Amino acid sequence: MSMAPFLQVRGLSKTFTRGAPPVFCEVAFTLDRGEFVCIIGHSGCGKTTILNILAGLDAATSGEVVMDGREVAGPSLDRGVVFQGHALMPWLTVRGNIAFAVRSRWPDWTRDEVRAHVQKYVDLVRLTGNEDKRPAALSGGMKQRVGIARAFAIQPKMLLLDEPFGALDALTRGAIQDELVAICAETRQTVFMITHDVDEALLLADRILLMTNGPGARIAESLVNTLPRARTRHDIHHHPRYYQIRNHVLDFLVHRSKLLQQGIADVAANDSFAAATQEETP
Amino acid sequence: MSLAGKAALVSALLLAICLGAWHVATLPKASADAAMDPEYARLMGLDKPKTDGLPTLAQLGAASWKQLAHPFHDSGSNDKGIGIQLAYSLGRVTLGFALAALVAVPLGFVIGLSPLAHRALNPFIQVLKPISPLAWMPLALYTIKDSAASSIFVIFICSVWPMLINTSHGVASVRRDWLNVAKTLEAGTVRTCLQVILPAATPVILTGMRISMGIAWLVIVAAEMLVGNLGIGYFVWNEWNNLSLSNVIFAILVIGVVGMLLDLLFGALQRAFAYVE
Numbered sequence: 195m196s197m198a199p200f201l202q203v204r205g206l207s208k209t210f211t212r213g214a215p216p217v218f219c220e221v222a223f224t225l226d227r228g229e230f231v232c233i234i235g236h237s238g239c240g241k242t243t244i245l246n247i248l249a250g251l252d253a254a255t256s257g258e259v260v261m262d263g264r265e266v267a268g269p270s271l272d273r274g275v276v277f278q279g280h281a282l283m284p285w286l287t288v289r290g291n292i293a294f295a296v297r298s299r300w301p302d303w304t305r306d307e308v309r310a311h312v313q314k315y316v317d318l319v320r321l322t323g324n325e326d327k328r329p330a331a332l333s334g335g336m337k338q339r340v341g342i343a344r345a346f347a348i349q350p351k352m353l354l355l356d357e358p359f360g361a362l363d364a365l366t367r368g369a370i371q372d373e374l375v376a377i378c379a380e381t382r383q384t385v386f387m388i389t390h391d392v393d394e395a396l397l398l399a400d401r402i403l404l405m406t407n408g409p410g411a412r413i414a415e416s417l418v419n420t421l422p423r424a425r426t427r428h429d430i431h432h433h434p435r436y437y438q439i440r441n442h443v444l445d446f447l448v449h450r451s452k453l454l455q456q457g458i459a460d461v462a463a464n465d466s467f468a469a470a471t472q473e474e475t476p
Numbered sequence: 477m478s479l480a481g482k483a484a485l486v487s488a489l490l491l492a493i494c495l496g497a498w499h500v501a502t503l504p505k506a507s508a509d510a511a512m513d514p515e516y517a518r519l520m521g522l523d524k525p526k527t528d529g530l531p532t533l534a535q536l537g538a539a540s541w542k543q544l545a546h547p548f549h550d551s552g553s554n555d556k557g558i559g560i561q562l563a564y565s566l567g568r569v570t571l572g573f574a575l576a577a578l579v580a581v582p583l584g585f586v587i588g589l590s591p592l593a594h595r596a597l598n599p600f601i602q603v604l605k606p607i608s609p610l611a612w613m614p615l616a617l618y619t620i621k622d623s624a625a626s627s628i629f630v631i632f633i634c635s636v637w638p639m640l641i642n643t644s645h646g647v648a649s650v651r652r653d654w655l656n657v658a659k660t661l662e663a664g665t666v667r668t669c670l671q672v673i674l675p676a677a678t679p680v681i682l683t684g685m686r687i688s689m690g691i692a693w694l695v696i697v698a699a700e701m702l703v704g705n706l707g708i709g710y711f712v713w714n715e716w717n718n719l720s721l722s723n724v725i726f727a728i729l730v731i732g733v734v735g736m737l738l739d740l741l742f743g744a745l746q747r748a749f750a751y752v753e
Contacts, residue, residue, distance in 0.1 A: 249660055250659075250660070251656055269656075269659040269661075269662060270660075270662060271662050273660065274660070275660045277653055277656065277657070281651075281653035281654060281656065281657050283654055283657070283672065283675070283676070284751040284753050285676070285678075285751040286675075294661070294663075294671065298661035298662060298663050299661075328752075330751070348661065
């Protein structure tokens, strides 16, 4: 049997208003099981819309998404989502928020089973002792940890992260990134994540999808992160290839994302970048 | 001195000024006819201290004390204690309000969730809402043929609108994020309604209930003046017919205090269900 990719996205496009140009078109990519993929692009290129389509919260104008052999046609517990604004329910405690998800996944569980499972994930994101606090009593970083715990707790086949650390300060972000690296390494979770932050993508991702500007955005490159997987925030920037890859992504964001949108890609195609780290999508 | 202390002092001062003014206004008129022949004065009924009809503070105090000393006395249909009258009024308000909540909250959910229902029902709500609840009274008396039930209906009809409008507004403006969370967790419609939309909309619904209760308490007095028989509104009207202004003023104060307590109750409920985003 041929190894079909775990997630396959084909010919995806989205038009919001009839007659207007599509926000993005012909978006196609794949994810393997256990792979961590980041998507980077400027605001307005439709990253969040793509993630919502993967989550089943939004419908594509054309194209299809197949996960694990089945077409995605609506939200499912198989895909956990961490929302941009954490989306915790403010009237529930930390435990209540995670338990809401756990009871959705395993409706037949007893109170004790739910409680034990919730506790496991509270401990995992290092919020032990804060179980009975409401979100208003938590810092931004703690709230987002709860959001991550809630998504992990349902043990989804794939995790979708919509710029989860966008609103956090640099120190908090670093700490949670480290935890996410650890959790993902431990659970071998398949992750699709939106980010604006090049360093974050290099730290977390096995592969980085670079999107051109919208409207009419598409995925221009699928960049394999060749830095060895045991990356940490402390030493990643000492790796000899770090700045090479980082500069390539930044060049893309600064120059080529716009030029590619205007269809003059060849003019912009630069540079001394090692071809080995790069595979152009068709 | 703290702000609360200063405020209390000013309040007490204002109260003292009001009571003082009242006292001065109701002082017995210095007899202009002091020179009158006492015999003649007695014949004309002018020998007793004369007031303008408004009770003095002492008279009001005495009347209030008499009412408060036996709040539940029952000496026939036209002489029942203030406690009994209040209990009837509160009972009617509670019943009418509860019925209104039973209708308004579920219907508000439907209107909030369905743009079709919102558009279809909105014209009815807009026309029915501004009608004075007492305008329904003749129709209610004619169809229901029972005065107590009619006053309950009037309470129902005046309480239903703020609750209906606030519930539909609260339900319609639940944050998209929370609904998306429920969707991605495959929470069913009933579970989403009860565990996400209801708690999210509860503060707004309670605000509607607080407004409704305020209106209901305003309306019950007028309704009971019309239907008679029992209740604090009837008490006020009955005491006016008895020309007992002391009792009227006492009843007015009681209506105010009870209204404030009802408002405080809903204020406490609002605080209990409020959440900070």
